[in-house]
Amino acid sequence: MRAAPGSGRVTPEPVVRRKRCPDWAWESWLLGVLTPARAIRDRRGPARAAAAFAAAAALAGVLAACSGGSPPASNAASGLGGTSGPGGFASSPAGAASAGAPSPSAATPARPLAGQVIVLDPGHNGDNWAHPDVINRLVNVITEMKPCDTTGTQTDAGYAEHAFTFNVAIRLARLLRAEGATVTLTRTNDHGVGPCVTERAAIGNRAHADAAISIHADGGPPTGSGFDVIEPGLVPGHTDAILAPSDRLALDIRNAYHRITHEPYANYVGHNAIDVRTDLGGLNLSTVPKVFIECGNMANAADAAKLSSAPFRQRIAVALAAGFTAFLAPAGGPTPAAGSASVAGPTSAGGASIPGAPG
Numbered sequence: 150m151r152a153a154p155g156s157g158r159v160t161p162e163p164v165v166r167r168k169r170c171p172d173w174a175w176e177s178w179l180l181g182v183l184t185p186a187r188a189i190r191d192r193r194g195p196a197r198a199a200a201a202f203a204a205a206a207a208l209a210g211v212l213a214a215c216s217g218g219s220p221p222a223s224n225a226a227s228g229l230g231g232t233s234g235p236g237g238f239a240s241s242p243a244g245a246a247s248a249g250a251p252s253p254s255a256a257t258p259a260r261p262l263a264g265q266v267i268v269l270d271p272g273h274n275g276d277n278w279a280h281p282d283v284i285n286r287l288v289n290v291i292t293e294m295k296p297c298d299t300t301g302t303q304t305d306a307g308y309a310e311h312a313f314t315f316n317v318a319i320r321l322a323r324l325l326r327a328e329g330a331t332v333t334l335t336r337t338n339d340h341g342v343g344p345c346v347t348e349r350a351a352i353g354n355r356a357h358a359d360a361a362i363s364i365h366a367d368g369g370p371p372t373g374s375g376f377d378v379i380e381p382g383l384v385p386g387h388t389d390a391i392l393a394p395s396d397r398l399a400l401d402i403r404n405a406y407h408r409i410t411h412e413p414y415a416n417y418v419g420h421n422a423i424d425v426r427t428d429l430g431g432l433n434l435s436t437v438p439k440v441f442i443e444c445g446n447m448a449n450a451a452d453a454a455k456l457s458s459a460p461f462r463q464r465i466a467v468a469l470a471a472g473f474t475a476f477l478a479p480a481g482g483p484t485p486a487a488g489s490a491s492v493a494g495p496t497s498a499g500g501a502s503i504p505g506a507p508g
Contacts, residue, residue: 267325267330267358270349270431347430359437374449376415381440382425388435
């Protein structure tokens with residue numbers, strides 16, 4: 150998306166056989182080991198020892214999986230490996246040592262988003278380009294008439310925004326459902342048309358969502374980089390009731406995204422990665438707390454490389470899940486500002502851990 154100007158039988162004895170490592174184990178390895186390995190190199194003293202134990206625990210989990218193990222229920226649902234502890238592995242030597250005797254909380258992972266309804270809106274759609282008569286039809290977004298939908302942007306290499314947004318939404322939905330949330334997507338495949346921006350907002354409203362997000366990637370200037378969260382501005386008689394909660398959602402999403410993905414704030418739009426707009430139908434017509442996120446600039450070579458990377462898209466999903474948890478289940482208070490010394494770890498999102506979160 151472009152920024153506006155200024156998914157009864159007898160059981161035989163088990164036979165032990167060699168087993169191929171499941172996909173979740175390798176995802177756990179990527180998200181749970183590579184970063185701790187860098188931490189071992191960079192830290193000193195007790196912090197270095199803790200990082201070493203973390204990496205060892207994650208490696209043990211992968212080896213167990215390759216021997217026939219299976220991920221915890223919450224992680225299996227999310228397609229990720231690891232345990233329910235921060236970063237997907239024991240966070241201390243004591244935690245690593247107690248892995249053989251799981252606590253009641255480990256046997257029944259916390260589901261901080263139980264009872265919450267979240268709507269995910271992956272921007273655009275894969276067949277929009279072939280139906281200009283549909284997507285170019287003007288609809289009323291209160292402040293103006295706008296096209297029903299658009300085709301979105303793409304990287305110079307041809308990776309389309311509609312494919313990116315749907316991939317991130319599917320990853321994010323798995324994580325949120327593992328945390329107990331009821332998740333609805335505004336589209337369930339990437340080869341359809343629309344829906345119109347008016348219907349995207351209506352889906353969230355009909356679901357009585359506790360929070361909603363529209364996922365995009367920008368097509369800004371090639372020299373511009375970074376991410377941006379867009380929240381609704383005041384449209385009297387329409388957005389009044391959602392302004393305050395949407396602002397809190399925007400801040401929680403921004404802080405978690407910056408802290409976990411390490412993507413910088415956009416340097417060409419918004420202020421400190423927050424933008425307020427009244428020209429977006431998805432926001433103007435929403436009656437539930439909602440934001441948009443431009444996950445990066447597809448026209449920028451460095452951002453495009455990251456957005457085209459599957460591991461980075463998983464990191465994006467983890468970050469957005471952390472933002473939702475901070476907003477909807479702030480057991481430990483709101484997410485600290487990005488870069489704050491009070492951030493205890495990459496999965497400290499409102500006091501709840503997010504499966505598969507990287508370091």
